[in-house]
Amino acid sequence: RRQEGGGLHGTHLARMTTVPILQVSEEAGTIRRQWGFVFANGVISRIIARYAEGPPSTARAARVFSEAVGGFMMQTPAARELTRRHAAVIEVDGEPFQHGGILGMLAGTIQPHVLGFTPFTNRKRLRNSFNYAIGALDASEAIGLLPALVRGRAWGTHPGLRNATAREIRIDTDEGFILDGDVYPSGVSRRLTLSVGPRLRFLRP
DSSP: OBOTTSOBOSOOOOEEEEEEEEEEEEEESEEEEEEESEEEEHHHHHHHHHHTTSOOOHHHHHHHHHHHHHHHHHTOHHHHHHTOOBOOEEEETTEEOOOSOBSEEEEESSOOOBTTBOOOSOOSOOSSOEEEEEEOSOHHHHHHHHHHHHTTOSTTSSTTEEEEEESEEEEEESOOEEETTEEEOSSSOEEEEEEEEEEEEEEEO
16 A cells, blocks of 8 residues: 555565466477476376376375376286387487387476476476476386385486476377376377477466
C-alpha cells in the first residue's frame, strides 16, 4: 500500500524466479515445437505412464516400481515389454552417443522427483543448457546398480550410463515419449531435437 510521503509500508515485494523450459522439436515434413519441463522415454516413460494410471501417492510409486522389478526377475511378458531396450540414433551436442540399445532417457530443465528420487546429479542452476540422463544397458545390469544410481553414484562407472548437461540432443527413433505427463505413443518414426526454450517467470514463496 503506498502512503502519502512516497514510502512503502505494509507491502511485501514479490520475489520472482526465472526457469527455462525444454523445447522438443519434431521434424515431420514441417517442424512442430512443443514445450515442457521434463522429457522421458523408454522404461522411464513406460513406468511413469503405468504410475499415472492411478491416483498419485508414494505407496503407488513403490508398488509400480516393485512390480516392474519383480516382474523382470520373474521374466513375465508384461515386465519384459516394460524393460526392453529400444533402437535410437542419438547425438549430444553434435557428438554421436554410441550404444547397443537404450533402456531409458530422461531430460529436463528442472530436477524432477521420479518415483521418489531425484535423477540428475547436477545440482547447479542452468540457463543455456539442460540436464539429461541416459541408460544404455540391460535392465538386469540397471537393477544391480539401482541402489548406487538412486544415491547419485555409479553414473561414471559404466560406459552405458551418462548423467550430464547438454545444449542440444537429437534423437531418431520410433520409441514413444512423455513430455510433462503428455504421452506420445511408440510406433511412429520421429526425429526429435531437445534444446532450451523460452524462460518463464514464477513467483517464489
